[in-house]
Amino acid sequence: MPPTDVAHNARVWNYWLGGKDYYAVDQQVGDHIVGMYPSIREVARADRAFLGRVVRYLAGEAGIRQFLDIGTGLPTVDNTHQVAQSVAPSSRIVYVDHDPTVLIHARALLTSSPEGVTDYIDADAQQPRAILDAAADTLDFHQPVAVIMLGILNFVADTDEAVRVVRTLMDAVPSGSCLALTHPTLELGGSANEEAMRFWNRNATPPITARTRAEVARFFHGLELLPPGIVSCARWRPGRVAEDEKTVAQFGALARKP
Numbered sequence: 001m002p003p004t005d006v007a008h009n010a011r012v013w014n015y016w017l018g019g020k021d022y023y024a025v026d027q028q029v030g031d032h033i034v035g036m037y038p039s040i041r042e043v044a045r046a047d048r049a050f051l052g053r054v055v056r057y058l059a060g061e062a063g064i065r066q067f068l069d070i071g072t073g074l075p076t077v078d079n080t081h082q083v084a085q086s087v088a089p090s091s092r093i094v095y096v097d098h099d100p101t102v103l104i105h106a107r108a109l110l111t112s113s114p115e116g117v118t119d120y121i122d123a124d125a126q127q128p129r130a131i132l133d134a135a136a137d138t139l140d141f142h143q144p145v146a147v148i149m150l151g152i153l154n155f156v157a158d159t160d161e162a163v164r165v166v167r168t169l170m171d172a173v174p175s176g177s178c179l180a181l182t183h184p185t186l187e188l189g190g191s192a193n194e195e196a197m198r199f200w201n202r203n204a205t206p207p208i209t210a211r212t213r214a215e216v217a218r219f220f221h222g223l224e225l226l227p228p229g230i231v232s233c234a235r236w237r238p239g240r241v242a243e244d245e246k247t248v249a250q251f252g253a254l255a256r257k258p
């Protein structure tokens with residue numbers, strides 16, 4: 001039974017997205033943060049919309065057939081495998097999360113198309129070698145893999161450690177593989193965002209860290225950032241900036257391993 005006395009990120013995120021898999025404590029903390037920082041719901045929705053666009057691009061134009069989605073979150077609409085397999089039914093997807101509630105609901109993620117595969121690994125993102133070993137049962141690491149880390153590196157407090165995690169993963173995948181990530185920042189938001197994060201760190205788990213554009217750029221060292229680069233995830237479109245979308249305080253970017 002997952003702990004119900006402390007708000008957990010996966011469940012609060014689900015609450016902000018309009019899902020139904022959360023406890024009273026998640027709703028209380030979630031509502032309090034909405035009161036402090038009303039655009040948090042837009043951030044969550046923009047992040048999921050980014051996931052849809054980036055996976056559609058990867059499975060379509062980029063021709064990728066393997067996805068390693070770390071920090072999956074609770075199942076909602078348009079999960080990675082549904083988007084990827086709607087474009088390329090043979091896509092193989094491995095989900096990774098360490099939240100006990102996500103583990104309970106993982107069955108809902110394992111509804112693959114007959115031609116493809118989906119798998120779920122209960123693991124900590126800070127153990128990338130263990131993730132790679134377990135994912136090798138489903139993914140062929142001689143073929144390109146899209147590593148997807150949306151809203152998760154912000155739960156690795158130390159930037160050097162977060163960079164090490166990303167490097168270990170990207171070193172294990174061949175040329176043509178991609179890294180997609182989103183990450184909260186204070187550079188695109190206001191002081192309310194900072195206070196809301198402080199409240200989160202006192203009242204919920206795991207603790208969150210915002211990063212600057214320069215810090216986020218470190219995750220892409222040695223990779224080729226695809227246009228439009230590191231932008232508000234609401235404004236990210238493959239190949240161009242969407243000027244009409246509202247900025248949210250969450251960076252989004254996609255890069256390719258040369």
Ligand SMILES: C[S@@+](CC[C@H](N)C(=O)[O-])C[C@H]1O[C@@H](n2cnc3c(N)ncnc32)[C@H](O)[C@@H]1O
Binds near residue numbers: 009
């Ligand atoms: C903000 S949610 C993002 C969910 C999804 N990627 C999205 O963008 O909608 C972050 C997810 O990362 C998971 N997570 C946080 N720290 C983690 C860690 N160290 N290892 C594995 N998963 C982690 C949480 O349980 C949660 O499900």
